[in-house]
């Protein structure tokens with residue numbers, strides 16, 4: 001799919017060229033690492049100056065890199081021409097589907113959001129969703145810079161079937177074995193990437209966010225749902241069935257609410273926002289209300305929040321012991337739990353950790369809902385610059 005050229009579709013603009021592995025690596029180095037000299041890129045990628053000169057000339061000709069200001073670099077004392085990525089020349093569409101809404105953004109090559117839209121899904125029928133994405137693409141695309149890649153993120157399993165591409169199972173849409181990427185590619189005449197939303201966010205954070213440059217990373221999202229994404233040896237972990245990281249119903253020891261779904265004490269039953277509201281059991285109080293009560297010192301609300309933090313700690317320690325990542329990131333709409341009950345979180349991590357384990361390199365990352373759609377756009381960017 002990579003290297004497929006974009007149609008003009010009634011708009012005029014640049015066409016994404018065929019990129020070989022060295023082109024991709026060079027573009028990625030400048031895009032992620034910022035403006036660089038040829039000498040720096042050649043050194044970082046282990047390339048000869050001659051081959052790098054040829055590759056960068058082509059990338060400049062194709063409108064992906066541009067020669068920038070002169071800057072004195074390194075120990076030679078000679079001024080070197082800096083190469084910059086032409087981020088603003090390229091457009092990517094990212095779509096996040098929930099059970100009832102569609103969130104879409106158009107970003108540039110550097111994943112900066114340029115325009116966004118949020119609207120109800122007209123229906124959950126596959127063909128209706130495809131038609132709606134097509135309309136949104138046309139609406140958000142500006143005439144001078146057509147979209148050259150599309151990413152879609154959704155809750156559910158995304159399996160790669162030999163010869164069949166990505167198959168989607170989405171319980172929120174009632175989809176089973178839906179070849180959504182292939183159908184969207186036919187409709188949009190563009191390369192389309194689809195991934196589970198949490199894995200999509202993990203890949204985006206690895207390329208442009210808190211995980212840049214790391215070989216291993218675990219990302220936990222907490223909020224309405226509970227998700228786990230992982231990077232191991234620089235690669236996104238998907239699993240044989242597209243179901244890696246499903247720890248939301250991991251049985252937990254100790255007291256806690258019993259899950260309506262799995263019938264056990266599990267992280268979902270104490271950590272998802274809906275379960276927390278249910279545990280508080282105070283009519284008229286929603287998740288935000290629960291947090292407000294906890295901040296004001298309400299004993300019942302604090303009990304619920306602390307229980308959530310303990311479940312989170314068990315998950316963090318389990319993931320740290322399983323993968324020994326360079327960083328564990330907690331993000332999502334529910335991260336208030338980590339601030340309100342940090343002591344319980346840290347104590348639970350310690351209680352569930354291997355006795356000889358080093359401290360978990362934990363990071364709490366702020367989250368806005370449009371991160372999901374932006375991460376979907378990054379999925380499309382990633383497909384263009386990674387092998």
Ligand SMILES: [Zn+2]
Pocket residue numbers: 248249250259260261262263264265266267268269
């Ligand atoms: Zn459960």
